Amino acid sequence: MGYVINRLLQGLMVIAVMAVLVFIGVYAIGNPVDMLISPEADQAEIQATIVRMGLDKPLWEQFLAFINGALHGDLGTSFLYNEPAVRLILERFPATLELALAAILMAILVGIPLGVIAGLKPNGIVGRAIMTISILGFSLPTFWVGMMLIMIFAVNIGWLPSTGRGETASLFGVQWSFLTGDGLAHLILPAINLALFKTSLVIRLARAGTREVISQDYIKFARAKGLSEPRVILVHMMKNMMIPVVTVLGLEFGSVVAFAVVTETVFSWPGIGKLLISSIVHLDRPVIVAYLMLTVMLFVTINFLVDLIYALLDPRVRRKESA
């Protein structure tokens, strides 16, 4: 329990520090008027906004106001859409989340078996072939692969759609693509595109983990006990090998969300990545601030969950932290 509270406090600290940094970056450095008010606004509008936003007040009061707003979920209003920035982000977040989860799922389902096979037979033809594929996955640029996927599967063969989310259905009051056949078909290509890099990473992690664990005495002892090979591999080996894989993969989840920018652009996937790009292009700063804050919170949440899972997987961590 102390472990959980400890991690929670750490997460809150990170968010607080990030809030200060964002405040300094957006309000304190440079001209806040430029940073927060649309360049197209006229003089009277600017004056009104300065007063409304309290930019004429001392810095510490502004900071309190910023924190107060942030605590109430108010990080400003988009110039472009004239909607609260937080709401804009949250509306598009499910699309990105869905894409990222689908990509991670693919990376696990494909990467772990391949990595284990490559780890069990590192010098065999299959093992070498898997590693070559993983090098390709690492080195091919995401946008290029995305365009190739569109060219082959959407244009030439015409099996799969290449733009948008397709039909969505509602679950927990949120729209999801994977719930409809059409949405699922729309999800496949972008998910493959986003998964490619992480699949290569999972292959390498799983292979390295397998090679390390398989040479341990406890694996030999498991065989000496007369256990079947599937049990030795699936229980004794995998349970140990998965600890670093899950940890790294969990921590990578945030970067999958961040990297979704490229894939979302190539496939016109209406997620936060695409919103971020258009906000940068149009200098829609409140949206950028909201994106930064929410991404930090996402990272912190993920880190927290990873720590919990790690403790669940490894009994040694549980004891050390609670002792």
Added chain:
Amino acid sequence: MSDVRGGAAQPTLVVEGLKTHFFTEAGVVKSVDGVDLSVSRGEILGLVGESGSGKSVTGFSILGLIDQPGRIVGGSVKLNGEELTTASPKRLRSLRGDRIAMIFQDPMMTLNPVLKIETQMIETLQAHIKIGHAEARARARDALGRVGIPSPEERLDSYPHQFSGGMRQRVAIAIALLHGPDLIIADEPTTALDVTIQAQILSEVQTLCRETGTALIWITHDLAIISGLADRVAVMYAGRIVETGAIAEVVSNPRHPYTYGLIGSVPSRNKRGQRLTQIPGMTPSFLSLPQGCAFAPRCPNADAKCLEMPELSPCPSAAHRARCFHPMPEGAEA
């Protein structure tokens, strides 16, 4: 000095001319190169030699657990008369843990860190017999109790890191004993533990084996450890047995110069304060073994004849044999 117990009964394990080689990039490592061993019901055989002499590889070869790039390239391993070197993987698996059990050197590494003791014991039972969870748990608990683990019922739910090294080795021993095997191979199981626990565990295992008639091969680099407990000893050097016989006979009357040197380096009560004789030189590398007798570069008795390979020959009787052209004189004080 005959080691045949009960007349015509066949030994539990007979190893003849066993060769296990590792085909590495640097060359062929002949870690086990013609090993003969036998051990009978209720008998304890000490397998002694310096680190790197091929003792562990011998043990794993008997279990059929040699990993790439190693392979058994010759010889025979018979358990109760059944040939194991040509047995199917399925047959070997069914014998491992059931008829032959092994205890490893480092108890900190032997148990799986992420599985409860209960899981690691019950799976061993269920790998060989049809048994329900509750019954298996009861048997696991009794097995822990038998090797002297206090409050075994609660300990079943613990993870390995919650045990000391000595306790972990007891758990490993309990696992080895679960199916009442015909043969236990104990690979330096007390080397990593402190001296008092070493002696305790060794004598307890001895008692358990004697009670159940289990044959025991106790691997060690320390002749002193087993001199009071084993029945017979086989001394290994560079992948071969260089001397074998009843333990009392070999210790009091070592014939091979290597054994003679080993005993010289064993601290003993009546030589307290005396400087220990060390065998000069180093364990040779398997990749550059000298021609003929592998011990020649370190041997005080070596001469031109030793460029050939000596046989393991009666010295003086078939019960005490040594692999040497110029054995130490009988009764020489080491």
